[in-house]
Amino acid sequence: MVGIVVWGAHRDTPELRQIGLPIFSYCSCPSGLSASIYRMRARSWPPTLVSSKCTKANVVFADDDGCVFVPAASADDLLTVARTIWPRERQQADAIKEGNNLRSQLHFADYLAKRKTGPTYTFRQHLRQMDGAIEE
Numbered sequence: 001m002v003g004i005v006v007w008g009a010h011r012d013t014p015e016l017r018q019i020g021l022p023i024f025s026y027c028s029c030p031s032g033l034s035a036s037i038y039r040m041r042a043r044s045w046p047p048t049l050v051s052s053k054c055t056k057a058n059v060v061f062a063d064d065d066g067c068v069f070v071p072a073a074s075a076d077d078l079l080t081v082a083r084t085i086w087p088r089e090r091q092q093a094d095a096i097k098e099g100n101n102l103r104s105q106l107h108f109a110d111y112l113a114k115r116k117t118g119p120t121y122t123f124r125q126h127l128r129q130m131d132g133a134i135e136e
Contacts (some may be wrong), residue, residue, distance in 0.1 A: 001113070002022070002063075003021065003022035003023065003026045003060075003062060004016075004021065004022070004023045004024070004027070004061065005023075005060060006023065006024070006025035006026075007025075007026075007065055008025060008026060009025055009026055009027050009028060010023050010025040010027075010028055011028060013028045018019070022062065024067045036136065054069055056072075056074060057071060057072055057073075058070065058071060059071075059072045059075045066071045084134075085134050088134045089134065092105055105129065105132075106126075106132055107130055107132075110126070111123060111126040115125065
């Protein structure tokens with residue numbers, strides 16, 4: 001096991017960190033979970049996450065910001081896209097560290113000005129126009 005994904009709260013965070021077991025959940029709950037949650041879990045196997053069953057046909061990617069479940073057949077495509085997004089995000093983060101905030105990098109004032117004259121103009125269109133769309 002390389003980590004735990006909990007659809008709910010977890011407890012014992014310091015101990016989990018100490019043994020090096022990553023856990024991804026909505027939040028920590030130092031007082032523990034109620035008996036009703038345990039009864040609900042006993043009825044739901046295999047685990048269901050937002051009306052999707054997680055099976056061996058899925059791959060889970062997780063970090064401090066959350067987790068995503070994808071069909072194993074799509075994992076390579078997802079990793080290819082992620083490898084193109086990551087360097088650009090790092091460039092943006094480095095620019096922020098140097099004092100160039102994201103609003104400036106993405107020319108947000110220009111977007112707002114265009115939006116005033118054309119209310120259907122979307123931020124996604126703006127990013128495409130300035131070659132700033134990184135998630136496509």
